[in-house]
Amino acid sequence: MTFPVVGMVGGGQLARMTHEAGIPLGIRFKLLSDTPQDSAAQVVNDVVVGDYRDLDTLREFARGCDVITFDHEHVPTEHLRALEADGIPVRPGPDALVHAQDKGVMRAKLDAIGIPCPRHRIVTDPRDVAAFAREGLADGEQGDGFPVVLKTVRGGYDGKGVWVVDSVEEAEEPFKAGVPVLAEEKVDYVRELAANVVRSPHGQAVAYPVVESQQVNGVCDTVIAPAPGLDEELALQAEKMALTIAKELGVVGHLAVELFQTRDGRILVNELAMRPHNSGHWTQDGAITSQFANHVRAVLDLPLGDPRPRAEWTVMVNVLGGDYPDMYSAYLHCMARDPQLKIHMYGKDVKPGRKVGHVNTYGDDLDDVLERARHAAGYLRGTITE
């Protein structure tokens, strides 16, 4: 057997769904998981339980893997370099991944390659934040320039590590962690978009249709593919931007580029993620090749699959934990109501607000597709009871 072994670091739902997508390819999948109960650890045969922050654990895990890839961006960059020095292909590699790990490095690189971003700079203390705010005032404009967005350059996700501050006093909190802080203008956007691309080591790349991503309390709630009413020119610009970033940063695998569509018709990069991403979950049921299947193909340097949609509209809605720990009994209602519904649950314990699954729906009528997905997600969560 010459079929390769893909080593996946991290046992979350992205690893779970990547394994699911890898099964048809006949490849072997090896998982490094924090616990035996992690989402992916429940469904993978070859599970190593260990701490990805420990280099010896990583090295031991990597033995017998043909390539290493990730469920998250938290593996220390220096550990990735050590694995590469051991001769293990790491995809995406540390030189690319650092841009998803450190928002300061990311902004500097995007500036250097001419990708439009919100106005930003690293700030040193609350007084510096106030100065950054004032720098945003137009000539002759009154006021203090607040609000400003502050982000720790490392460690944030799903709204954690991000503050929107209205005054110099409020700007004190982000500095308490002792991590460099990035200040950004609060962009006047009409909506958030995501441009998802996949790139392979030999440079082939594919772009998924640009989607609209709706956030609730800083957490992705709904994704609509393709983004409704998006100007073709702007969509093409967003796709090109994502392809350029993937190439210039040397990304291998799936790259999600989260974007702001501004009121004045521009597109600005918000965040990058170098792994399968929540904004690409719709592809499981809505695209010819899913983001997970293409991520596996990319890290193995196989030719990429067709990213085009299979339906006019596909909608993904996240299922967050609610007050009811039992979501399984809700299947009866949801499946009977909508025989076309696609449920994707992660095997995670229900905690209020935690992402425990998502649903996909597709069809020709966007209103109908949206209603079906929202109803199912709400019913599973327990916020809709009829």
Add this chain to the structure above:
Amino acid sequence: MTFPVVGMVGGGQLARMTHEAGIPLGIRFKLLSDTPQDSAAQVVNDVVVGDYRDLDTLREFARGCDVITFDHEHVPTEHLRALEADGIPVRPGPDALVHAQDKGVMRAKLDAIGIPCPRHRIVTDPRDVAAFAREGLADGEQGDGFPVVLKTVRGGYDGKGVWVVDSVEEAEEPFKAGVPVLAEEKVDYVRELAANVVRSPHGQAVAYPVVESQQVNGVCDTVIAPAPGLDEELALQAEKMALTIAKELGVVGHLAVELFQTRDGRILVNELAMRPHNSGHWTQDGAITSQFANHVRAVLDLPLGDPRPRAEWTVMVNVLGGDYPDMYSAYLHCMARDPQLKIHMYGKDVKPGRKVGHVNTYGDDLDDVLERARHAAGYLRGTITE
């Protein structure tokens, strides 16, 4: 967590693909496998290695399972009854499954419920076979009535346990195993069809479009969904027949009804299989809900998913083992040539003639869809090299 545990007996590719389809439902999957290397055992977390013919092994395995289902029909009927007596739901149950295990029981039942079958009866020795052959002669027709099809009532699959005999001398072989032998007329058919349905314990049932199934040397080679040019009336008749069989035999889960379409425009039942079936593999990429997903939903008594096709034409071609043990390197050519190709490999060692995977293609143009699937399967096997 109230999510159920599905116990799957048998570690073949059907179990592997059922697990794949079960992952999104968040259910737990427990596997009883002959070896740790079996196709499904490679990709399932909770694997028990043991012999399904041993009742104690089965009982130990069934502990902690909410339902038991199967990758094959070989578990002794009396063991299934013992599990049921222990209070474990067995789906399909022994009273249904016996019809897929014993061709004599199957024919008797289909006769009793008025389902058209080839002329048949249990024969006792070669002379009885000759008598059976003569019984098929029309009034005044000359000859000995051969050829006749002989089948051992238990243990055959993929052409094994089946003989087409031209004389009383040739009819000796099938009796050597000491198993009852069923004689059947050699049907003058224009093609083989399959009607696949799924039924749940509370009686809900769905029917997939009737497909054409092309065999090579007694092994399924190509499946075209839906069966090209099939008269609507005949298609409906075949679907109704399968639904009737599922109901009357008390089938739970996926039922494949293999059919002969005769030269004179009738449909006769050839074989039954009570599990996901090769003739339903196209549903993975070609139907809204795959046979595997619906089998899982049925054995859990969940509402069934929509069985309708997503594309005008879907074609499945089996990948058989050829002379080259390495199929992975063929991925480069196949994936680059056809970015829409769907490969499903089973993780099995390549042996000449062994089913080691299949490919699915879909689209609007049947000739194109067929060509793509045949090229890919041939290239993977090594019979096409350009």
